[in-house]
Amino acid sequence: MLGPRKETRSTKKDDKREQLEEATVEASEPKGSMASLLAELKSFRKEHTDASNDTKATLVRVENTLKEVVERTAKLEQEMTDIKERVSDNEDQLQRHDRAIRYMLQREAKLSAKCEDLESRSRRNNLRIFGVREGEEKNDMIRFITGMIRNTLKLPQDLDLGVERAHRSLTMKPREDAPPRSIIVRFLDYRVKDRVLQEAWKTRGITYQDQKVFFDQDYTADIQKKRKQVREVIKQLKERKMRAVSPFPAQLKIQMDSGVKTFSTLAQAAPTLKQLGIKVNISEREIRREDLLHNNTWTTRSKDPGNTTMASADLDLLLREDV
Numbered sequence: 001m002l003g004p005r006k007e008t009r010s011t012k013k014d015d016k017r018e019q020l021e022e023a024t025v026e027a028s029e030p031k032g033s034m035a036s037l038l039a040e041l042k043s044f045r046k047e048h049t050d051a052s053n054d055t056k057a058t059l060v061r062v063e064n065t066l067k068e069v070v071e072r073t074a075k076l077e078q079e080m081t082d083i084k085e086r087v088s089d090n091e092d093q094l095q096r097h098d099r100a101i102r103y104m105l106q107r108e109a110k111l112s113a114k115c116e117d118l119e120s121r122s123r124r125n126n127l128r129i130f131g132v133r134e135g136e137e138k139n140d141m142i143r144f145i146t147g148m149i150r151n152t153l154k155l156p157q158d159l160d161l162g163v164e165r166a167h168r169s170l171t172m173k174p175r176e177d178a179p180p181r182s183i184i185v186r187f188l189d190y191r192v193k194d195r196v197l198q199e200a201w202k203t204r205g206i207t208y209q210d211q212k213v214f215f216d217q218d219y220t221a222d223i224q225k226k227r228k229q230v231r232e233v234i235k236q237l238k239e240r241k242m243r244a245v246s247p248f249p250a251q252l253k254i255q256m257d258s259g260v261k262t263f264s265t266l267a268q269a270a271p272t273l274k275q276l277g278i279k280v281n282i283s284e285r286e287i288r289r290e291d292l293l294h295n296n297t298w299t300t301r302s303k304d305p306g307n308t309t310m311a312s313a314d315l316d317l318l319l320r321e322d323v
Contacts, residue, residue, distance in 0.1 A: 119220050125190045126218030129183040131211050141166040152206050153199045162188035226250035236278045
Protein backbone atom coordinates (compact mmCIF):
# COMPACT_ATOMS: atom_id res chain seq x y z
CA MET A 1 0.00 0.00 0.00
CA LEU A 2 2.90 2.33 0.65
CA GLY A 3 4.61 1.92 -2.76
CA PRO A 4 2.04 3.50 -5.12
CA ARG A 5 1.53 6.60 -3.02
CA LYS A 6 5.20 7.60 -3.40
CA GLU A 7 4.99 7.38 -7.19
CA THR A 8 1.99 9.65 -7.22
CA ARG A 9 3.69 12.29 -5.16
CA SER A 10 6.82 12.29 -7.32
CA THR A 11 4.73 12.60 -10.46
CA LYS A 12 2.93 15.63 -9.11
CA LYS A 13 6.23 17.25 -8.26
CA ASP A 14 7.48 16.73 -11.80
CA ASP A 15 4.33 18.25 -13.25
CA LYS A 16 4.64 21.31 -11.05
CA ARG A 17 8.28 21.71 -12.08
CA GLU A 18 7.41 21.59 -15.78
CA GLN A 19 4.64 24.09 -15.28
CA LEU A 20 7.03 26.39 -13.46
CA GLU A 21 9.61 26.14 -16.26
CA GLU A 22 6.98 26.85 -18.88
CA ALA A 23 5.80 29.85 -16.89
CA THR A 24 9.39 31.04 -16.62
CA VAL A 25 9.88 30.69 -20.34
CA GLU A 26 6.64 32.47 -21.04
CA ALA A 27 7.59 35.24 -18.63
CA SER A 28 11.01 35.63 -20.24
CA GLU A 29 9.69 35.92 -23.83
CA PRO A 30 7.79 39.28 -23.48
CA LYS A 31 10.84 40.92 -22.03
CA GLY A 32 12.85 40.07 -25.15
CA SER A 33 10.08 41.38 -27.48
CA MET A 34 9.86 44.71 -25.63
CA ALA A 35 13.57 45.29 -26.05
CA SER A 36 13.28 44.60 -29.75
CA LEU A 37 10.35 47.00 -30.05
CA LEU A 38 12.25 49.68 -28.16
CA ALA A 39 15.21 49.28 -30.49
CA GLU A 40 12.99 49.50 -33.55
CA LEU A 41 11.29 52.57 -32.09
CA LYS A 42 14.61 54.29 -31.54
CA SER A 43 15.70 53.46 -35.07
CA PHE A 44 12.42 54.78 -36.49
CA ARG A 45 12.73 57.98 -34.50
CA LYS A 46 16.24 58.50 -35.83
CA GLU A 47 15.18 57.85 -39.39
CA HIS A 48 12.17 60.13 -38.97
CA THR A 49 14.39 62.85 -37.58
CA ASP A 50 16.79 62.56 -40.53
CA ALA A 51 13.91 62.58 -42.99
CA SER A 52 12.41 65.60 -41.28
CA ASN A 53 15.73 67.43 -41.51
CA ASP A 54 15.96 66.57 -45.21
CA THR A 55 12.40 67.75 -45.76
CA LYS A 56 13.10 71.03 -43.98
CA ALA A 57 16.21 71.59 -46.09
CA THR A 58 14.24 70.80 -49.25
CA LEU A 59 11.50 73.21 -48.22
CA VAL A 60 14.05 75.93 -47.60
CA ARG A 61 15.52 75.42 -51.06
CA VAL A 62 12.03 75.45 -52.61
CA GLU A 63 11.20 78.66 -50.78
CA ASN A 64 14.40 80.30 -51.95
CA THR A 65 13.75 79.17 -55.52
CA LEU A 66 10.19 80.50 -55.41
CA LYS A 67 11.48 83.79 -54.04
CA GLU A 68 13.91 84.07 -56.93
CA VAL A 69 11.15 83.20 -59.42
CA VAL A 70 8.87 85.85 -57.95
CA GLU A 71 11.63 88.46 -58.14
CA ARG A 72 12.46 87.55 -61.72
CA THR A 73 8.78 87.57 -62.67
CA ALA A 74 8.34 91.02 -61.16
CA LYS A 75 11.41 92.22 -63.03
CA LEU A 76 10.11 90.77 -66.31
CA GLU A 77 6.71 92.36 -65.74
CA GLN A 78 8.38 95.73 -65.23
CA GLU A 79 10.43 95.23 -68.37
CA MET A 80 7.29 94.29 -70.32
CA THR A 81 5.57 97.42 -69.05
CA ASP A 82 8.52 99.55 -70.16
CA ILE A 83 8.55 97.81 -73.56
CA LYS A 84 4.82 98.42 -74.03
CA GLU A 85 5.29 102.10 -73.19
CA ARG A 86 8.16 102.40 -75.66
CA VAL A 87 6.15 100.59 -78.36
CA SER A 88 3.21 102.89 -77.74
CA ASP A 89 5.47 105.95 -77.98
CA ASN A 90 7.02 104.60 -81.19
CA GLU A 91 3.57 103.98 -82.68
CA ASP A 92 2.52 107.54 -81.88
CA GLN A 93 5.76 108.84 -83.34
CA LEU A 94 5.27 106.68 -86.43
CA GLN A 95 1.81 108.12 -86.96
CA ARG A 96 3.21 111.64 -86.68
CA HIS A 97 5.95 110.72 -89.15
CA ASP A 98 3.38 109.25 -91.51
CA ARG A 99 1.28 112.43 -91.41
CA ALA A 100 4.35 114.60 -91.88
CA ILE A 101 5.67 112.50 -94.77
CA ARG A 102 2.27 112.47 -96.46
CA TYR A 103 2.09 116.24 -96.14
CA MET A 104 5.62 116.71 -97.47
CA LEU A 105 4.99 114.35 -100.39
CA GLN A 106 1.79 116.17 -101.23
CA ARG A 107 3.56 119.51 -101.06
CA GLU A 108 6.43 118.16 -103.16
CA ALA A 109 4.02 116.88 -105.81
CA LYS A 110 2.16 120.18 -105.93
CA LEU A 111 5.38 122.20 -106.05
CA SER A 112 6.77 119.94 -108.79
CA ALA A 113 3.58 120.44 -110.79
CA LYS A 114 3.78 124.19 -110.23
CA CYS A 115 7.44 124.29 -111.32
CA GLU A 116 6.53 122.24 -114.38
CA ASP A 117 3.76 124.68 -115.19
CA LEU A 118 6.03 127.70 -114.70
CA GLU A 119 8.70 126.17 -116.93
CA SER A 120 6.08 125.43 -119.59
CA ARG A 121 4.83 129.02 -119.38
CA SER A 122 8.38 130.29 -119.82
CA ARG A 123 8.49 128.28 -123.08
CA ARG A 124 5.24 129.68 -124.46
CA ASN A 125 7.11 131.86 -126.95
CA ASN A 126 9.31 128.96 -128.10
CA LEU A 127 8.97 126.36 -130.79
CA ARG A 128 11.22 123.53 -131.96
CA ILE A 129 12.24 122.64 -135.47
CA PHE A 130 13.33 119.06 -136.14
CA GLY A 131 15.23 117.63 -139.09
CA VAL A 132 17.57 120.50 -140.04
CA ARG A 133 21.05 119.15 -140.74
CA GLU A 134 23.89 120.20 -138.47
CA GLY A 135 25.89 123.16 -139.79
CA GLU A 136 23.18 124.54 -142.10
CA GLU A 137 22.88 127.63 -139.91
CA LYS A 138 26.53 128.62 -140.46
CA ASN A 139 27.37 131.30 -137.91
CA ASP A 140 24.06 133.20 -137.78
CA MET A 141 21.20 131.08 -136.45
CA ILE A 142 18.62 133.89 -136.24
CA ARG A 143 19.08 134.95 -139.89
CA PHE A 144 19.03 131.31 -141.00
CA ILE A 145 15.81 130.52 -139.11
CA THR A 146 14.07 133.68 -140.30
CA GLY A 147 14.87 132.89 -143.92
CA MET A 148 13.91 129.23 -143.60
CA ILE A 149 10.52 130.02 -142.04
CA ARG A 150 9.67 132.54 -144.76
CA ASN A 151 10.77 130.18 -147.52
CA THR A 152 9.00 127.06 -146.27
CA LEU A 153 5.76 128.55 -144.88
CA LYS A 154 3.15 130.72 -146.54
CA LEU A 155 3.29 133.74 -144.27
CA PRO A 156 2.51 137.40 -145.07
CA GLN A 157 5.61 139.26 -146.18
CA ASP A 158 4.85 142.15 -143.83
CA LEU A 159 4.66 139.83 -140.81
CA ASP A 160 7.45 140.67 -138.41
CA LEU A 161 8.64 137.35 -137.06
CA GLY A 162 10.53 138.99 -134.22
CA VAL A 163 12.88 136.09 -133.53
CA GLU A 164 14.56 136.88 -130.23
CA ARG A 165 16.89 133.88 -129.94
CA ALA A 166 17.60 130.65 -131.77
CA HIS A 167 20.00 127.82 -131.01
CA ARG A 168 20.42 124.07 -131.13
CA SER A 169 19.25 121.98 -128.18
CA LEU A 170 21.85 121.85 -125.44
CA THR A 171 23.05 118.30 -125.95
CA MET A 172 26.23 116.75 -127.29
CA LYS A 173 26.78 117.21 -131.00
CA PRO A 174 25.69 113.94 -132.65
CA ARG A 175 27.69 111.78 -135.02
CA GLU A 176 27.31 112.30 -138.75
CA ASP A 177 25.02 109.28 -139.11
CA ALA A 178 22.85 110.28 -136.12
CA PRO A 179 19.72 112.50 -136.29
CA PRO A 180 20.53 116.23 -135.96
CA ARG A 181 19.73 118.19 -132.85
CA SER A 182 16.52 120.18 -132.80
CA ILE A 183 16.54 123.98 -133.08
CA ILE A 184 14.83 126.03 -130.37
CA VAL A 185 13.40 129.33 -131.61
CA ARG A 186 12.12 132.02 -129.26
CA PHE A 187 9.78 134.77 -130.56
CA LEU A 188 9.17 138.13 -128.97
CA ASP A 189 5.40 137.69 -129.39
CA TYR A 190 3.78 134.33 -128.62
CA ARG A 191 0.98 135.14 -131.08
CA VAL A 192 3.50 135.15 -133.91
CA LYS A 193 4.84 131.84 -132.65
CA ASP A 194 1.33 130.36 -132.64
CA ARG A 195 0.69 131.61 -136.18
CA VAL A 196 3.93 130.09 -137.45
CA LEU A 197 3.17 126.80 -135.70
CA GLN A 198 -0.41 126.61 -136.98
CA GLU A 199 0.77 127.30 -140.54
CA ALA A 200 3.43 124.60 -140.21
CA TRP A 201 0.86 122.08 -138.99
CA LYS A 202 -1.45 122.91 -141.89
CA THR A 203 1.36 122.55 -144.43
CA ARG A 204 2.23 118.90 -144.78
CA GLY A 205 5.47 117.54 -146.14
CA ILE A 206 7.66 120.55 -145.32
CA THR A 207 11.18 120.07 -146.63
CA TYR A 208 14.41 122.03 -146.49
CA GLN A 209 17.41 121.08 -148.58
CA ASP A 210 15.60 117.85 -149.50
CA GLN A 211 15.16 116.99 -145.80
CA LYS A 212 11.81 116.73 -144.06
CA VAL A 213 11.48 119.18 -141.18
CA PHE A 214 8.85 119.29 -138.42
CA PHE A 215 7.59 122.11 -136.21
CA ASP A 216 6.32 121.51 -132.68
CA GLN A 217 5.91 123.11 -129.29
CA ASP A 218 8.93 123.46 -127.02
CA TYR A 219 7.83 121.02 -124.31
CA THR A 220 9.76 120.26 -121.15
CA ALA A 221 11.52 116.91 -120.87
CA ASP A 222 8.87 115.54 -118.51
CA ILE A 223 6.01 116.61 -120.76
CA GLN A 224 7.77 115.16 -123.80
CA LYS A 225 8.00 111.82 -122.00
CA LYS A 226 4.32 111.92 -121.06
CA ARG A 227 3.22 112.94 -124.55
CA LYS A 228 5.21 110.06 -126.01
CA GLN A 229 3.25 107.66 -123.78
CA VAL A 230 -0.02 109.33 -124.80
CA ARG A 231 0.88 109.04 -128.50
CA GLU A 232 1.40 105.29 -128.06
CA VAL A 233 -2.06 105.02 -126.47
CA ILE A 234 -3.62 107.10 -129.27
CA LYS A 235 -2.01 104.79 -131.81
CA GLN A 236 -3.66 101.76 -130.14
CA LEU A 237 -7.00 103.58 -130.03
CA LYS A 238 -6.83 104.39 -133.72
CA GLU A 239 -6.16 100.72 -134.46
CA ARG A 240 -9.53 100.09 -132.76
CA LYS A 241 -11.17 102.72 -134.99
CA MET A 242 -11.51 105.20 -132.15
CA ARG A 243 -10.71 108.90 -132.41
CA ALA A 244 -8.35 110.39 -129.83
CA VAL A 245 -6.18 113.48 -129.50
CA SER A 246 -3.74 114.81 -126.93
CA PRO A 247 -4.44 118.39 -125.77
CA PHE A 248 -1.70 120.30 -123.97
CA PRO A 249 0.20 119.35 -121.94
CA ALA A 250 -0.31 115.57 -122.03
CA GLN A 251 -4.05 115.04 -121.78
CA LEU A 252 -6.00 112.31 -123.49
CA LYS A 253 -9.32 113.04 -125.18
CA ILE A 254 -11.23 110.01 -126.46
CA GLN A 255 -14.34 110.05 -128.66
CA MET A 256 -16.48 107.23 -127.28
CA ASP A 257 -20.02 106.04 -127.96
CA SER A 258 -21.17 107.62 -124.71
CA GLY A 259 -19.51 110.92 -125.58
CA VAL A 260 -16.14 112.65 -125.34
CA LYS A 261 -14.06 111.83 -122.30
CA THR A 262 -11.02 113.89 -121.34
CA PHE A 263 -8.38 112.69 -118.90
CA SER A 264 -5.69 114.99 -117.57
CA THR A 265 -3.22 112.13 -117.15
CA LEU A 266 -2.82 108.53 -118.24
CA ALA A 267 -3.12 107.46 -114.62
CA GLN A 268 -6.69 108.80 -114.61
CA ALA A 269 -7.41 107.15 -117.95
CA ALA A 270 -5.97 103.76 -116.93
CA PRO A 271 -9.30 102.20 -115.72
CA THR A 272 -11.13 103.26 -118.89
CA LEU A 273 -8.29 102.09 -121.13
CA LYS A 274 -8.24 98.76 -119.31
CA GLN A 275 -11.91 98.27 -120.14
CA LEU A 276 -11.07 98.98 -123.77
CA GLY A 277 -8.35 96.33 -123.69
CA ILE A 278 -5.45 98.77 -123.89
CA LYS A 279 -2.49 98.18 -121.61
CA VAL A 280 -0.79 101.25 -120.17
CA ASN A 281 2.58 101.11 -118.44
CA ILE A 282 2.33 103.51 -115.53
CA SER A 283 4.84 103.50 -112.71
CA GLU A 284 3.73 103.20 -109.11
CA ARG A 285 5.32 106.58 -108.43
CA GLU A 286 3.12 108.25 -111.04
CA ILE A 287 0.01 106.65 -109.56
CA ARG A 288 0.98 107.76 -106.08
CA ARG A 289 1.83 111.24 -107.29
CA GLU A 290 -1.52 111.49 -109.03
CA ASP A 291 -3.23 110.41 -105.83
CA LEU A 292 -1.36 113.03 -103.82
CA LEU A 293 -2.17 115.78 -106.31
CA HIS A 294 -5.88 115.10 -106.64
CA ASN A 295 -6.73 113.52 -103.29
CA ASN A 296 -6.04 115.11 -99.94
CA THR A 297 -4.74 111.99 -98.21
CA TRP A 298 -3.08 113.99 -95.43
CA THR A 299 -5.53 114.89 -92.69
CA THR A 300 -4.83 118.02 -90.73
CA ARG A 301 -5.73 118.41 -87.08
CA SER A 302 -7.03 121.88 -87.65
CA LYS A 303 -10.75 122.48 -87.16
CA ASP A 304 -10.78 124.55 -90.33
CA PRO A 305 -11.28 122.11 -93.26
CA GLY A 306 -9.66 124.60 -95.63
CA ASN A 307 -6.50 124.84 -93.57
CA THR A 308 -3.84 122.51 -94.94
CA THR A 309 -1.03 123.74 -92.74
CA MET A 310 0.78 121.20 -90.62
CA ALA A 311 -0.14 120.71 -87.00
CA SER A 312 2.34 122.29 -84.58
CA ALA A 313 3.28 118.89 -83.14
CA ASP A 314 4.17 117.58 -86.60
CA LEU A 315 6.10 120.76 -87.44
CA ASP A 316 8.07 120.50 -84.20
CA LEU A 317 8.73 116.87 -85.00
CA LEU A 318 10.26 117.76 -88.37
CA LEU A 319 12.40 120.51 -86.88
CA ARG A 320 13.83 118.34 -84.14
CA GLU A 321 17.32 117.14 -84.88
CA ASP A 322 17.36 114.25 -82.40
CA VAL A 323 14.55 112.35 -84.12
